[in-house]
Amino acid sequence: METSVQPDKLLEVKNLKKYFPVTKGTFRKVTQQLRAVDDVTFDIFRGETLGLVGESGCGKSTLGRTVLRLYEPTAGKLSYNHQDITNLPMSQLRSLRRSMQIIFQDPYASLNPRMTVGNIIGEALQIHKLFPDKSSREKRVLDLLSLVGLRPEAMQRYPHEFSGGQRQRIGIARALAVEPKFIVCDEPISALDVSIQAQIVNLLQDLQEQLGLTYLFIAHDLMVVKHISTRVAVMYLGNIVEVAPAKALYADPKHPYTQALLSAVPLPDPTRKHQRVMLKGEVPSPINPPQGCKFHPRCPQVMEICRHQAPPLISIGEGRQVACHLYPPKA
Ligand SMILES: Nc1ncnc2c1ncn2[C@@H]1O[C@H](COP(=O)(O)OP(=O)(O)O)[C@@H](O)[C@H]1O
Ligand SMILES: [Mg+2]
Secondary structure, eight states: OOOOOOOOEEEEEEEEEEEEEETTTTEEEEEEEEEEEEEEEEEEEEOOOOEEOOTTTHHHHHHHHHHHTTOOOOOEEEEEEEEOTTTTTTHHHHHHHEEEEEEEEEEHHHOTTSSSHHHHHHHHHHTTTOOOOOOHHHHHHHHHHHHHOOOGGGGGGGGGSSOOOHHHHHHHHHHHTTTOOOEEESSTTTTHHHHHHHHHHHHHHHHHHHHHHHEEEEEEHHHHTTTSSSEEEHHHHHHEEEEEEEHHHHHHSSSHHHHHHHTTTTTTTTSSOOOOOOOOOOOOSSOOOOOOTGGGOOOOOOOOGGGGGOOOOOEETTEEEETTTTTSOOO
């Protein structure tokens, strides 16, 4: 057998859970748990883009925030750069915060409207005590603006003076200010006009190449992550149900949920016959998820076992994993 270089794991996530308490009544007694992330295991390799897709409410944003330690994990283990960060105290989180950043769906909501763009980007530098004197800080902000394709004049302007795409560039510049290695991109183009979505994706790809970044790229639409992803993970109700190299996933989706997500994508030619596997109903509540395989009430290929036994995520070769009782196929 050939010996190949093992790709380096930048992020290792093991049996991660994030539950939110559900409270009732005047005394806010905790009556139930909302299982937003419910036992998730995966790795992200240095330099790759892992696409994370699933319908709204499946737990993608919660997962993205929990791996950054913006949310405290309920259970499980997180390693970043070969260091266990699961219980890293707040005092030690500072350097981690520099290395791991997040870009949000709605840059406008996350940009302070009363601050100039220069101050928004410069603030991150100040917090991390980078470029302490004003003139070197300004120089750095100008470099960042140019890096994301904004003109130097942007520095003195306010967020409302920019278009959606430009605001997202500001959000990206702010994230890049502290020289991160890993960025969670949480639906960074979902709120943008279709005409400018590709520009932002291209920018993120160029930046990845130039700066050697690693991305977790979240989207609810499989088509959005098709070209940017090295691998894709599909999430359903708090679980990862399929992971595969991007090409393989689009060519031959294994999980019925992935198949349904892919066929729900509107075809570009309206005269072409639609062969859609429509998803029945909506994502059930993560407070009382279905027993067995959580997808079984909506699954077109449901079997008896699916109603009472949750399928584990198993390897099926070629770097692919799937959590479905149809696998491995019976001989
Ligand atoms: N801070 C929170 N407190 C309580 N419940 C939350 C919180 N954030 C998300 N949830 C719930 O967790 C589930 C997953 O949400 P989210 O991670 O935002 O999904 P997605 O990003 O895939 O749309 C949803 O049921 C949502 O209502
Ligand atoms: Mg989300």
